[in-house]
Amino acid sequence: MPRLLQNTFVLTVLLVGSVAAFGQAISGDLVGIVKDTSGALVANASVEVTNLGTGQKQTTTTNNNGEYRFINLPAGHYSVEATTTGLKGGYADVEVQLNHTATANITANIAGAATTVEVSEQATTIDTTTPQIENTFTGKQLQDLPITSTGSGVLNLSLLNAGVSSSGGIGAGMGPSIAGQRPRNNNFTVEGVDNNSKTITGPLLALPNDAVDNFTVLQNQFSPEFGHSSGGQFNETIKSGTNQWHGRLYEYFQNRNMNAIDSQTALSQVSQGVKPFNPPFDDNRFGGQIGGPIIKDKLFFFTNWQYEPQGLVGTPSTACAPTGAGYSALAAMFPNSNNLAILQKYVPAAISQSPGGTDVCASTSSVNGATIPIGDVGFIGHSYTNT
Secondary structure (H helix, E strand, O other), rough: OOOOOOOOEEEEEEEEOOOOOOHHEEEEEEEEEEOOOOOOOOOOOOOEEEEOOOOEEEEEEOOOOOEEEEEEEEOOEEEEEEEOOOEEEEEEEEEEOOEEEEOEEEEEOOOOOOOOOOEEEEEOOEEEEEEEEEEOOHHHHHHHHHHHHOHHHHHHHHHHOOEOOOOOOOOOOOOOEEEOOOHOEEEEEOOOOEOOOOOOOOOOOOOOHHHHEEEEEEOOOOOOHOOOOOOOEEEEEEEOOOOEEEEEEEEEEHHHHHHOOHHHHHHHHOOOOOOOOOOOEEEEEEEEEEEEEEEEEOOEEEEEEEEEEEEEEEEEEEEEEEEEEHHHHHHHHOOHHHHHHHHHHHHOOOOOOOOOOOOOOOEEEEOOOOOEEEEEEEEEEEEEEOO
């Protein structure tokens, strides 16, 4: 049977400028308070955020309580600056995550005063602005944690959350179980686009781990754009290009010879008189990516290619072959037969003659009028997938 060869190709082109916002499905929010050095709230201050990767800027003003809010910011690393009459030099550095509301409070300095501005990234804080139970996983977690190397890839990271478990035997569908619900109640999106298979209830497309920028699991109280299903909301966004050229080559390698033998498997093999060994499993996932600017601050590109050949244990099968006595009889009949030599090379002699009847193999076969005893030969062929 010819091998299946399928190329996985992910291409994202982002146009940054006048971008319409369509809810938090592909973005996050940023809130905060602006104060002066005495702790007084600053109203009507101008607050500007700049995406450090793409140069995208947005501006708003604080209300009478000194509060500001940016909604639907693309996930990424931002600098925040607050200025107003008589005050300047209020800076913050913050990471905006997918489906998360980040907080960056700013202290503005008096204009003309000698100041030293130190810009440092704020520590991750608990989001107290919504009752939403969620967890956003960073790019390093998506690439490095072993749990992402098998099965559903980055979606397996959701198993690290409280209230999330493997599907077990609780119902149809793919993916984890959220709060005891069936996996078929889950919802999968990529860049806010529906990624649900209509047949098995699970993700239709599996993204390469290294192409995913942010992965978020929402478990309750999610906003209307996630109203597709009552279970978990599995939301992924893809990496994008920036003003800086960037790329990587990667390889993830697993091999049966590197893995410890499972004790239960080893005991079963020993009981059958077989020296313990790992079943075939050879996985070599490798690929590359590159991204960069087409027009600085406006147009970018990103592409990721991945190839994953796997060698797995096959399905046990049964073949019908001559017994030792049957091969001897055939050799006497055809002493110079190349066909018989090839058959003996690839099909070993059956240990015992088949009883016939309902057995897979008949007990005998007739060759040139001679009766040849036949028996069962069990074997397990290798299985290969190339994705």
